[in-house]
Amino acid sequence: MVKSLSRFIFRRLALAGAGAVALVLTGCATLPERKEIRYTGDPIVDGNAERAAAPVRDRALWDFRIAASALRANNDAEAKLHLDDAIPLIGGILANTDDAKKARRLFFGGESNKTFIGEPYERVMAYYYRAVLYWRDGQPDNARACYRTGQLIDSDAETAEYKGDYVLLDYLDGFVSAKLSSDGSDAFARAQAGAKGKKLPPYDTSANVLIFAEYGTGPRKYGGGEFGEQLKFFVKDSTAHSATLAINGQTVRLPAYDDLNFQATTRGGRTMDFILGDHAVFKSGADKAGDVALVGAVIAANQRGRNADTTALALGAFGVLSKLASAATTVKADIRMWDNLPQRLSFAALRLAPGDYPATLEFQDASGRTLAGLTQTLSLHVDATERDTVIFLSELKR
């Protein structure tokens, strides 16, 4: 009698456990329905539609993507709008926020619950792009502010040699200072020291045309480890290693001074990696303990005697709870990424009289051979105003 009752209870317990698992798995399906998006093929229009449909925590991610597309499409107003939305968020101190707490939580959390601000290389690029626009608007001091913040963001790297090691951020910081009649020599020296053997051009404060170029495809994120708890980067060396711009009878060299693949992979460990690592250990441990307990329960259930039934029941309950706890433990690293970043960044400054100039932009591979199919024929306009003419050139289409 007791045995059959125990079996009855055990079955119910198993049913309750299974039901609880099912409820836990389906209980989260209360998110608002996502607005349907009609894609047009225009990255700015589609990006804005995605942004409108995205959760608030993903807004900066879409701001980043749209801003890059807008800059490449010479739509400065759109690029500024999105960068100015994102920068106060990524440049502030995010503390005591519910979503960050949720991201760190052991159960039902997940790093992608936090408001997206991006990894340091992504935040740096938001400032880098905003600086292009500030300089174009005749505010080089605000551009310099962006370079300084960018370099500070990069100071998060674990290893000292990779802290604040963007060559262009220091170089351009010093260039702005030199142009504003201040001393840019310290920043130039820092840039030269980090240029890995490349000789940086000396500052020409009379240069009125500033060329920012980018090429290659930037890093991609993915989740590594047993449960995707490790933030990893897929980096593929892009074919374009350098560029040249033929304009007004001269060939302007645009070598790669910075590499975002290098920047993404040299940050080192994050505090969040330790948190997720602990969660992964717990998840794995709870899952294994659940397996052992459930196997033990089956073995015990096949033994004779009251104690065996009670033991089976206890082990079964423990196994179910362990499995539940393991299933509810969230360990996945945040792999939301700014997916239209370039790999390489370059800059050159030259003097040109006001007017329109036909120009040809070519990209070269590692051996210096011109890459067929990537050549761009351009018409560049040099302003007659006092402010510098800032030209932004990209290999990327969107």
Place this chain on the structure above:
Amino acid sequence: MKISLRILALTGITAPALFLAGCATGVQNPSGVPVTEMKADERGFVAGTGVESQDLVAVTDKMARGVLAIPEIANAKVTPRIVLDPVVNETRFPINKDIFLTRIRSQLNEKSMGKVRFLDREMMKTLERERDLKRSGQVTASADPSVVEFRGADYFLTGKLQGLTTKTSAGTSDYILYSFRLTDARTSEIVWESSSEIKKQGLEDAAYR
């Protein structure tokens, strides 16, 4: 049997608790956060270590009081004319630089009771075009348009923002020095200078480190 019932009860309590915890991940602030009106000199709940409205108000209030108190302005026999020259930003924070001088100018205009006048150099192109239209007779003029009436500056008011930043595992600290000066346009003498300094620090959530 008692043990079994205890376990059953425990399971019964734990499973719904886990289920309910799971549901709590859906929507944040489902009822929204109502708009809160704040004073411009109040610190908001969205904060950074950079230049914020409360800093702007505190700094420009101090500068406006300082300018009005100097003898060159307070005891001037002829109303001094001031031209604003853009502030130079040497900090790591991109800012709207004009906003400082705009607020100082409006504070001075409000409080000086006509003791100072500002020259609108931002409008020069528009003003010159209007003058040329008058000179060519395309529009009417209430005075002889050939006489130069654009006033020259007696003083230039400008400023500079400089900063120092420290970032360690304990957080980020930013010190900003706001300095403004009034320069005599004739002699190049700095007749007034004042500064204000603000330091802020914070540490972001571990989820962002």
